[in-house]
Amino acid sequence: MNLWLYITHLILFAGIYDFTIPSATGDVININDYRGKKILIVNIATSSHFASQLGNLETLxxxxxxxxxxxxxxSNSFTKEPLSDQQIQETLKNKYHTHYLVAAKSTVSGYTQLPLYKWLTQIENNGVVNNPVNADFQKFLINKKGAIVGIFSSTTDPLAKELENAIINN
Incomplete structure (x- = not known):
């Protein structure tokens, strides 16, 4: 890539590390705090028929x-999350014994989607791929350099070899 294209890319495309998102506890999750680590971003809903994946996310x-x-x-973007942030936190801790980060309830599709999801789903923002969120439990894998290296559907269990291999190999 020549220097001009590289500079244009930097100007036009915000990186994953430029985003912050509200946490379920009222704090802020600063994605930059996880620079150098792989990141799996998953939109969840406790009433989804994929909710059993919540425990497998903890195992992963x-x-x-x-x-x-x-x-x-x-997210209630697909009408499967009726709970408040506090109720979601309690459910995740009590039923699934989770330790992973949980954001505040947010919109992940449509015009009012979380800015992070605009970056994840639109090529004009991420420079890589267009991939709208179509259901709960869609997964985006980000490598240590902040690039999208995998997008996994709702039907891909967190413990599926395909996802685990992508984590190990990227």
Whole structure:
């Protein structure tokens, strides 16, 4: 890539590390704090028929916690998250014993989607791929350099070999 294209790319495309998102506890999750680690971003919903993946996300986190950060982003974008942030936190802790990061309930699709999701889903923002969120539990894998290296559908379990291999090999 020549210097002009490189500079244009830097100006036009915000990087993953430029984003902050509200956490479920009222704090802020600064993605830059996880620079140098792999990041798995998953939109979740406790009433989704994929909710069993919440426990498997914890297992995945425990297996790779030294090199992987998981950020779960609760969303009612697909009408499966009726709970408040506090209720979601309680459910995740009590039922699934989670230790991964949980964002505040946010919109992950449509015109009012979280800015992070605009970056994840639109090539004009991320410079790599267009991939709208179509259901709860869609997964975006970011490598240590901040690039999208994998997008996994709702039907891909967090413990699937395909996802785990992508984590190990990127």
């Amino acid at each position: 986190y425990q297996r790779h916690k030294d090199s992987l950060t998981i950020i779960a982003i609760p």
